[in-house]
Amino acid sequence: MIAEVSLIVAYTFIFGSMYLGIALGFTLTTGVLRVFNLAYGAIFLIAVYGTWMFWNDVGFGLIESIVLSIVLVSVFTYAVYRIVILKFAELEDYMLAALVAVFVIVEELIAYFYPEIVGVYIPTTIYGELVPFGEANIPGQYVVTAFVSLALLAIYLLFFTKTKNGFIMRAISQDMFASKLVGVNFNRTFALAMIIASIPPAIIMLLISPIWALNPYIGWSVFTIAILVAVLGGLGNLKGSIMAAYIIGFIQAFVGFLLDPRLMLLIALIVVMIVLIVRPKGLARAETIW
Amino acid sequence: MPKIEPRRGKIVIHLLGRKYEWTVEPRYWRNPMIGLALWLTLPLLIYATATSVFHYHPIALLSTLIFANLLIMMAVPFNLQVIGTGRLSFGPHFFLAVGGYTAALLSRDYGVSPLLTLPAAFFMGAIIALAISPITIISRGVYYVLITMLLPFILGEITYWRSDIFGAETGIPNVELLFHTTGNVTLDVLIFVYVSLAIALVFLFFVDRTLRSRYGLMMGVINEDEDVALSYGINVRWIKIVTFTLTSGAMAISGWFLAHYQGSFSGPVWLMPSFLIMVLLTATLAGKGAIYGVVVSAYIVATLREITRVSLGEFSVVVLFLILLTLLYFLREGFWGLYRKRRYREYEPSIRVRRKT
Amino acid sequence: MIEMLKVSNLTKRFGGIIAVNDVSFEIKKGEIVGLIGPNGAGKTTLVNLISGFYSPDRGKIEFNGKNITKMRMDERAKLGIARTFQNPRVIxxxxxxxxxxxxxxxxxxxxxxxxxxxxxxxxxxxxxxxxxxxxxxxxxxxxxxxxxxxxxxxxxxxxPKLLLVDEAMAGLNPAEAEAVSKLINRIRNEFDLTIMWIEHVLKVIMRSAERVLVMHYGRLIADGKPEEVVKKPEVIEAYIGEEEV
Incomplete structure (x- = not known):
């Protein structure tokens, strides 16, 4: 029993932190830009398979490949912003449909070049040993991922509270019209925020890839988690997202260790649905980032 | 008793103390008639000429038509749902899967005939929709999009969890076919084409009548501005819930058709986002609120899908979606918009849809 | 004459702000009642409460002797309460x-x-x-x-039986405002309406309305004939700095 309790505590922390990192960018694009970037799920795939492509097929070193794939993610995000989001800015339903279509195109493209049978393995393991926690042993890479995720959150908070660009983005999230009036360079700030938002999920995905079995269709399940966290937290609010991430982490750890691992996502989905019916705007109000 | 009173250009029907109006203007009948005749003869034409003219197996072409009709069966109620609830839903394929599973399970496990699984699928879809219909009132904008997007994921997870019942990816086999096979497979497929076409036509007719009725106009107001609709004394909640329930039931009928057409039903195939996008793009490419445009866009989407599938194989989805995105990019008003631009006329109040999500 | 609308002890809060504070009044059938007050006095909130756009925190609204406090906006519209919006909301x-x-x-x-x-x-x-x-x-x-x-x-x-007009004059030039005010008077007579007319501009209301209610900081501070109301010290105080008086 004690073993189970320590497992649940440890994995609540690990899953929670990890999900926070995954959802961070989605929360930001929705919170700052009021853009619902449904192509966000493609970032996970591009990060992992981009690295694999540069490293395995082109022949760069691992670090160079990772850097290049993050550049690729940024280029992709910028392209999505310029081509889809700006074009359909006033037709939100067209935009959402187009964004999901972009996601599926990326997914199918990757599935074509790297089908499921091609084993993709990226050696990003930083600490491969087991970490003892109470009665339980936890893979070290999970712990590393969780702490990197928290570090990314801390960097974000510093960025938004201390820097000028962060301040401008918060101003936009408060009042788009007013910030247009005071002469904020809108397009540049938007593009910058989109790119900034695309980096944390890429890093988390690369760190977690040695543990998770990778396949081209993993994007949707990871994206589902990002949606759950962002929606439950009240789209765009970081405080709400932190709460939501750990709640979902707890649900998953609890269900996974005490009930049935196959129910992990299902129960989380149902809980979020119920919460949304009771509190339609999520746990925290989404009017500010923090 | 109904009393029918002919007037110039229209017929007024008095029934149960209410008056119903039906515009009958033969001079506007030509183009719809030509369209309908084309639509009805196309399957026969393909059946007769596929081998000799196209050097192509007719079954492949006929099943493309079935897919097109399936898209119409989904996109037409979807269009009505979006107009009547004033919200963009990302979960139409959820109701297709609900209907499909209901029909398939009843047929396989209890030997229920297809004629009885039809109402069962409809009511199952409608009841589930009714149960979750409060979301059409409570949640707005992107929250609604995301909630409806989560519904198919929930069903998908359930089918994996209880794969002993739902059969996960292999699905539910041994579902009774819609009719006894004629022995000629191609002829069977042709009959299925006409069954799907009939369902699509019925949906089209009902949705068209609804949109032209006073309820359609009320939906138009709800779509534009819910507060104004309320100040008119329109019972917004009621209209939203009824629309959501009935259109979801209609979508479940497409699932019923699929189960009895394929003889099996596999949810995960249809719960995939790529099918959702095809429905969404069929509805959007049709032009906003253009019900007849759906027919055109469904046939274009299905044809493009078949062409890319045959010529490109594994790579087809990528190219198909790129083509559809390009179309979406350049055809803001949709296929119907192109037609309307050339032949603009307004002889009955029609709703123009401007969606706010 | 019969009371058409009876509002008692109506209160509505938005966070810490009390937009409408313990307001009670009644409107008789066939009256044109002006509701005036400086910006932010709670006039539009009061209209929103009567038409059912918001539900009140406390108090009671009766329409033709029927309690409508809990009714939805569309049900009130069916009973015969129509309104216009401060910023025209046409489609x-x-x-x-x-x-x-x-x-x-x-x-x-x-x-x-x-x-x-x-x-x-x-x-x-x-x-x-x-x-x-x-x-x-x-x-x-x-x-x-x-x-x-x-x-x-x-x-x-x-x-409708009761028409709530929310600032029909805003943004109009004097000639247009005059025309609108004449029209409102005309429809009142022709259609046997009761009108509650919210206005920021005093001049027009003084001529058209038979009775004037004055709101200030969510409270009703005066109720009476237009020429009597403007002489009240609290009304003058409320409008200090406003050029219309």
């Missing part, structure tokens, strides 16, 4: 004709009409407000003066 990409037509079809009496009959009735209301020439113009392309008229036509097409 911009439908024509003026269609805007009125939809109102008729949505309303209670519209249920018995066919589309053609409702269309004819819509034309009648457009003509009444001099909008006949503009019937095929998209409402989004109308000028502010025409929008005000369209809103009135639309509200009247619902055949």
């Amino acid at each position: 911009p990409n439908m024509t003026a004709h269609m805007n009125v037509l939809y109102a008729i079809l949505g309303s209670e009496h519209g249920k018995e009409l066919t589309m053609t009959e409702a269309g004819a009735e819509a034309i009648y209301y457009l003509d009444l407000f001099g909008l006949l020439k503009k019937r095929d113009v998209l409402a989004g392309d109308l000028a502010i003066y025409e929008l005000r008229l369209l809103e009135l036509a639309r509200a009247l097409a619902l055949r």
Whole structure:
């Protein structure tokens, strides 16, 4: 029993932190830009398979490949912003449909070049040993991922509270019209925020890839988690997202260790649905980032 | 008793103390008639000429038509749902899967005939929709999009969890076919084409009548501005819930058709986002609120899908979606918009849809 | 005369702000009652409470002796409460004709009409407000003066018993304001209406209204004939700095 309790505590922390990192960018694009970037799920795939492509097929070193794939993610995000989001800015339903279509195109493209049978393995393991926690042993890479995720959150908070660009983005999230009036360079700030938002999920995905079995269709399940966290937290609010991430982490750890691992996502989905019916705007109000 | 009173250009029907109006203007009948005749003869034409003219197996072409009709069966109620609830839903394929599973399970496990699984699928879809219909009132904008997007994921997870019942990816086999096979497979497929076409036509007719009725106009107001609709004394909640329930039931009928057409039903195939996008793009490419445009866009989407599938194989989805995105990019008003631009006329109040999500 | 609207102890809070604070008054059938007060006095909130846009925190609203406090907006509209909006809320990409037509079809009496009959009735209301020439113009392309008229036509097409007019003068020049005020008086007589008229500008209301209610910081500070009300010290104090007085 004690073993189970320590497992649940440890994995609540690990899953929670990890999900926070995954959802961070989605929360930001929705919170700052009021853009619902449904192509966000493609970032996970591009990060992992981009690295694999540069490293395995082109022949760069691992670090160079990772850097290049993050550049690729940024280029992709910028392209999505310029081509889809700006074009359909006033037709939100067209935009959402187009964004999901972009996601599926990326997914199918990757599935074509790297089908499921091609084993993709990226050696990003930083600490491969087991970490003892109470009665339980936890893979070290999970712990590393969780702490990197928290570090990314801390960097974000510093960025938004201390820097000028962060301040401008918060101003936009408060009042788009007013910030247009005071002469904020809108397009540049938007593009910058989109790119900034695309980096944390890429890093988390690369760190977690040695543990998770990778396949081209993993994007949707990871994206589902990002949606759950962002929606439950009240789209765009970081405080709400932190709460939501750990709640979902707890649900998953609890269900996974005490009930049935196959129910992990299902129960989380149902809980979020119920919460949304009771509190339609999520746990925290989404009017500010923090 | 109904009393029918002919007037110039229209017929007024008095029934149960209410008056119903039906515009009958033969001079506007030509183009719809030509369209309908084309639509009805196309399957026969393909059946007769596929081998000799196209050097192509007719079954492949006929099943493309079935897919097109399936898209119409989904996109037409979807269009009505979006107009009547004033919200963009990302979960139409959820109701297709609900209907499909209901029909398939009843047929396989209890030997229920297809004629009885039809109402069962409809009511199952409608009841589930009714149960979750409060979301059409409570949640707005992107929250609604995301909630409806989560519904198919929930069903998908359930089918994996209880794969002993739902059969996960292999699905539910041994579902009774819609009719006894004629022995000629191609002829069977042709009959299925006409069954799907009939369902699509019925949906089209009902949705068209609804949109032209006073309820359609009320939906138009709800779509534009819910507060104004309320100040008119329109019972917004009621209209939203009824629309959501009935259109979801209609979508479940497409699932019923699929189960009895394929003889099996596999949810995960249809719960995939790529099918959702095809429905969404069929509805959007049709032009906003253009019900007849759906027919055109469904046939274009299905044809493009078949062409890319045959010529490109594994790579087809990528190219198909790129083509559809390009179309979406350049055809803001949709296929119907192109037609309307050339032949603009307004002889009955029609709703123009401007969606706010 | 009979009381048409009776409001007692109505209170509405938004966070820490009390927008409407313990307001009680009544309106008799056939009256034109002006509701005035400086900006932020809670006039529009009061209209929103009566029309059902918000529900009150405390208090009671009675309409023709019936308690409507808990009713939804559409149910109140069916009982005969119509309103116009401070910022005209017409449906911009439908024509003026269609805007009125939809109102008729949505309303209670519209249920018995066919589309053609409702269309004819819509034309009648457009003509009444001099909008006949503009019937095929998209409402989004109308000028502010025409929008005000369209809103009135639309509200009247619902055949209300009580019409709530929320700032019909805002944004109009003096000649247009004069025309609108004459029209409102005319429809009151012709259609046997009761009108509650919210206005920021005092001059017009002083001439048209038979009774004036004055609000300040959510409270009702005066109620009476226009010429008596303006002499009250608390009203003058409330309007200090406002050039209209």
